[in-house]
Amino acid sequence: MELNKNILKYGSIFLVLLILFSTIYYSINRIDNYVFIKTYAEYRLYNPSQSFDLYLIMNGDNLNYLYNEFTNNPLVEILTEDGEKILTSGYLTSPRNNGRYVLVSLEINSHFMFAYDKLKFNKIKLYSNNLKGEKTSKIYDIGELVLINEYDSDLDSNINVRVNDQYSDKPYISIGDIITIDSIDEYLETDIVDTMVDGKDYHDLLGKKFGYENLFIDFKVKDKDSLIFLDRKINYTIDNGIDDSGKNSFSLYFDRKLEDVFSNYQENTIKEYLRKVGEF
Amino acid sequence: MYKSYNQIFIGFLLTIFHINIGPLQILPPFVGLLIMFFAIYRLYNISQIKDFRISYKLIAVAILLSLIYTIITFSYNILGNFYYYMASILPSIVYLLFIFYLINGSIKLFDNCWERNILLLRVFTVFHLLTLAISVVLISKFAFNILTLTSLLILINYLIVAYLLYFYRKIAKMDMLSE
Numbered sequence: 001m002e003l004n005k006n007i008l009k010y011g012s013i014f015l016v017l018l019i020l021f022s023t024i025y026y027s028i029n030r031i032d033n034y035v036f037i038k039t040y041a042e043y044r045l046y047n048p049s050q051s052f053d054l055y056l057i058m059n060g061d062n063l064n065y066l067y068n069e070f071t072n073n074p075l076v077e078i079l080t081e082d083g084e085k086i087l088t089s090g091y092l093t094s095p096r097n098n099g100r101y102v103l104v105s106l107e108i109n110s111h112f113m114f115a116y117d118k119l120k121f122n123k124i125k126l127y128s129n130n131l132k133g134e135k136t137s138k139i140y141d142i143g144e145l146v147l148i149n150e151y152d153s154d155l156d157s158n159i160n161v162r163v164n165d166q167y168s169d170k171p172y173i174s175i176g177d178i179i180t181i182d183s184i185d186e187y188l189e190t191d192i193v194d195t196m197v198d199g200k201d202y203h204d205l206l207g208k209k210f211g212y213e214n215l216f217i218d219f220k221v222k223d224k225d226s227l228i229f230l231d232r233k234i235n236y237t238i239d240n241g242i243d244d245s246g247k248n249s250f251s252l253y254f255d256r257k258l259e260d261v262f263s264n265y266q267e268n269t270i271k272e273y274l275r276k277v278g279e280f
Numbered sequence: 281m282y283k284s285y286n287q288i289f290i291g292f293l294l295t296i297f298h299i300n301i302g303p304l305q306i307l308p309p310f311v312g313l314l315i316m317f318f319a320i321y322r323l324y325n326i327s328q329i330k331d332f333r334i335s336y337k338l339i340a341v342a343i344l345l346s347l348i349y350t351i352i353t354f355s356y357n358i359l360g361n362f363y364y365y366m367a368s369i370l371p372s373i374v375y376l377l378f379i380f381y382l383i384n385g386s387i388k389l390f391d392n393c394w395e396r397n398i399l400l401l402r403v404f405t406v407f408h409l410l411t412l413a414i415s416v417v418l419i420s421k422f423a424f425n426i427l428t429l430t431s432l433l434i435l436i437n438y439l440i441v442a443y444l445l446y447f448y449r450k451i452a453k454m455d456m457l458s459e
Binding site: 001003004007008012014015016018019022 | 366369376377384398402405406409417
């Protein structure tokens with residue numbers, strides 16, 4: 001019986017220490033999250049038709065622990081470090097099953113961004129003013145977003161992807177770029193896009209559709225060999241759940257080889273990847 | 281004594297099974313805990329074993345926490361994911377403690393009539409601590425959906441406690457009949 005009590009005593013002490021350590025670790029670690037967001041944002045930079053519009057899609061699900069979930073549809077303001085406001089062209093939030101909102105996409109008009117010094121918008125803080133209907137007027141800091149001006153970036157890591165949607169009047173739909181984040185988005189309301197390359201299934205490519213206009217594809221690359229075909233034409237079939245004949249087909253054309261981006265690619269681990277992109 | 285153990289057993293079963301309609305719990309855990317509280321309180325008055333006193337005091341804390349968490353869950357997650365999950369570890373620690381003292385008190389009450397009692401309590405304690413430690417680590421890694429991995433340990437724990445409580449209930453019944 002004494003042994004049992006000792007196990008309970010020392011076990012409980014260990015547990016309390018573990019909880020304290022985890023909480024402190026989490027609280028400190030949050031500060032570094034901007035690297036994560038930066039990486040995420042950077043690989044979702046989209047430059048259609050060489051215009052100056054930067055289209056940024058953030059997967060609210062992957063960032064949901066960085067961001068607060070909002071009781072109301074949030075009002076998003078983007079502020080530079082100097083406190084200057086950058087105008088957004090628009091943003092999209094997604095209501096969840098639990099009635100809360102998560103920021104899904106954010107469109108930043110680079111016409112406004114280029115008006116500022118590049119150093120200023122290398123760090124952008126996102127604030128959500130969650131005011132309406134709330135008793136308190138708390139301003140939630142929903143994260144720090146670090147963008148690299150693609151014209152000043154040595155990384156040259158932006159990949160332009162153009163999509164021809166043969167069933168749509170629109171010339172293209174926006175597509176997110178490479179992401180190797182290994183996450184399970186099982187509760188995200190998305191359609192999974194089957195990936196076929198020359199009639200062959202590639203299960204390590206997954207596409208996700210956010211509404212009709214926003215399709216982006218997560219490239220979960222298992223090994224370097226699977227990158228080889230990415231410079232070729234890839235047919236995607238989006239299953240709308242109607243029937244086989246009702247499927248929409250999209251053809252993707254990559255402007256440049258993804259292999260170039262991953263030339264130093266070694267391991268498909270998010271940590272390695274973050275480190276690589278984080279050094280700029 | 282039989283009546284107390286019977287109530288403890290029923291109370292324990294009620295804390296395990298949750299029936300929810302949306303966010304609303306039809307049978308919140310504190311109902312089971314409340315039944316256990318009165319049963320253990322009665323057991324302490326009969327036996328005057330110190331462990332039972334600790335146990336029912338801990339149950340009072342567990343009831344309070346259970347009430348708070350029922351309200352929090354009902355009014356959505358206001359603490360943010362990480363802190364909410366981390367805070368939800370707290371009732372599990374209280375749960376471990378009051379079960380431990382309940383079983384330990386029962387071992388004393390029945391004069392360690394079955395040697396495996398102590399061993400089973402040890403297994404329960406170790407498994408429970410292990411489950412909580414894994415949960416804390418997983419929560420820190422934001423891998424909430426992998427928490428189901430710990431459910432096997434929790435299941436074993438439930439079975440051990442249910443078995444022990446059923447066993448004491450049986451012994452108490454035999455005592456009652458022999459008297």
